Amino acid sequence: MTTRPTRRPAVSGPAARLAGLAALIADETRAAFLLALLDGRAWTAGELARHAGVAASTASEHLGRLVAGGLLTEERQGRHRYVRLAGPRAAQLVEDLSAHVTGAGPAGEADRPRTLRESGARSAMARGRTCYDHLAGRLGIAVTDALTARGLLRQDTGFALTDDGLRWFGAVGIGLERSGRRPLTRACLDWTERRPHLAGVAGAALCRHALDARWCVRVGSERAVKVTPEGESALLELLGIAPAALR
Template sequence: MNTYPNISVIASLIADPSRAIFLEALLDGRALPAGELAYMASVTPQTASSHLAKLVEGGLLVVEQQGRHRYYRLAGKEVAFLIETMGSIAAPVQVRSLKQSNQLQHLSFARTCYGHLAGKLGISLCEALLREGYLEEPEDEQAKDYHITEKGIQWFTSFGIILEGKAGSRRAVARKCLDWSERRHHISGVLGDELGRRLSELDWTRQKAGNRSVEVTEAGKKGLYEVLGISL
């Protein structure tokens, strides 16, 4: 008798190309209406509604009613982590147009992933924090989390990121997250979210309208170089 979790149900939900597009579009943490998701996947509203109902029933999405409209978002960070991780082992997308090439280039440079920063920017942040001794690789190669050093706690505090009191939560503090575009690690968890929040607060990064890509401002390029030696 099989006593393992039935992952085939989740796999079948994600396997449909339209449903996969919905899930990837929601990785930035926004809640989007069915009509917008239908447009992104190039399907009819009726088809989108059927797919979205299955994703809600399967526990991958939640739906919120706002007046006549329904807004869909990922059911949680675990779902975002699953989709991002699957992207890191999936075959590269076949680029068929200049528009698609530009979108992929922007996403690979910097993007949001349900609160934290990914792409070249996210990886550069991770590697700089390791290089400066603010983070350390775990002793166990199979461990999933970076260790935040005392030096790191002091630096994060001076930078406007307070981690005290958040380490005891159920969420990981500095989770290693394999990046699908670069095949290296960026930082998720509480620290990843706080880094994303702080850079946006400083106006070093700006979320681009309508998609997950992130722009690094001129002030951000200067600031990241000054505080962490990151050249972008």
Template sequence: MLCELMEGRAFTNKELASAASVTPQTATAHLRMLQDAGLVVSEKRGRCVFHRLAGPEVAQALEQLAALAPRDSLHRAQKRKAGGLAQLRSCYDHLAGPLAVAMTESLQVRGLLRRDGGRFVAQDSAVWAGLGVTLAPDKGARPFARPCMDWTERRDHIAGPMGTQILNHGLEAGWLRRAGQNRELLLTTPGARAFHQMLGLPVADLPHVTQEA
């Protein structure tokens, strides 16, 4: 159920029970424990109660745990959800998978992004505007950009507000499209062209990246 909620949307008890292949009664008991642990919050809308992750910090912890877990078990969970492993996907509110990792590494190689402990520091460049990013200083304990370990690639991708801006811009510009009601994303031909022009990414050669017109 937590993997289902990693999409960032809210789901009903019945939907989460179906995703986890358990009865609604079992799902209710688990959701109550998850709420008590501060991992999930619930909101009543009309006659339905919707559940969602308590926040990005929970999603970050789940992604980090996924990077430590055996791949086979996570593959099975994703196959139940999307009919196969979604290699180009959203990780709560940012982009994940091979494309996200390649983008992060390209920005580092070009000197536009450098890791500083638990955060990324960005250098001024017109590239950021092209990616839909408005650079902002870090506020409080939450960095504007931070590394997030990608559990399929075992390398970092960009999370935090910067990662959210990149994902939202990619969807709004038509570079990326959601594949139904799950975390899987499709890379469009204009998107492949844009990432190649801005970052030199050989997107067509990346594994498990689906292109559509």
């Protein structure tokens, strides 16, 4: 008597959705696109193709899958197709996964820069960068620590602005739009410093103000930012951050 093999029931529901999301990210080209888009800006399909070193047709196919999977949104202007991360939740997912795998391998061998140019870019990113829409790297940690030391931010029971912190943002002229479900403050693990920096509405507003006021400027084609002399003066006056800590 022949026994028929038992068929496993098809996986559905949350397990299937989680597996689908993992499969969507588990491609080196799509992962490169997601990491590039952590700068918070919109990129064209051509720019992302050149960044990842793939053909335009290949990039278009991958971007279509990321848009369909809800990780990216797209808009068209004339002949150009622009894409960006779908929002803070998508950015948080990518950043958290990046923090989890950075430095993998014995003594971080898998993450060592291979060229002098790559080493310089890595150093610039470690000094200061945008993490989607908030400040990260040593700059982000310095700002977070200064806010905490001055009693403007609490970290003991999760990130939360104090009443003095809310007043500080208002006095500096940084508006805090609290519409939607995004938290006012959130701790985001910094993948180079391995400590949390300020994210959420407050982190995004502070980063936007820093760029608009030219406290810092973007450098290169990556997410790196550099503090300007005006920024050094402002951060010293407002938060007591020594310029040497920002270099």
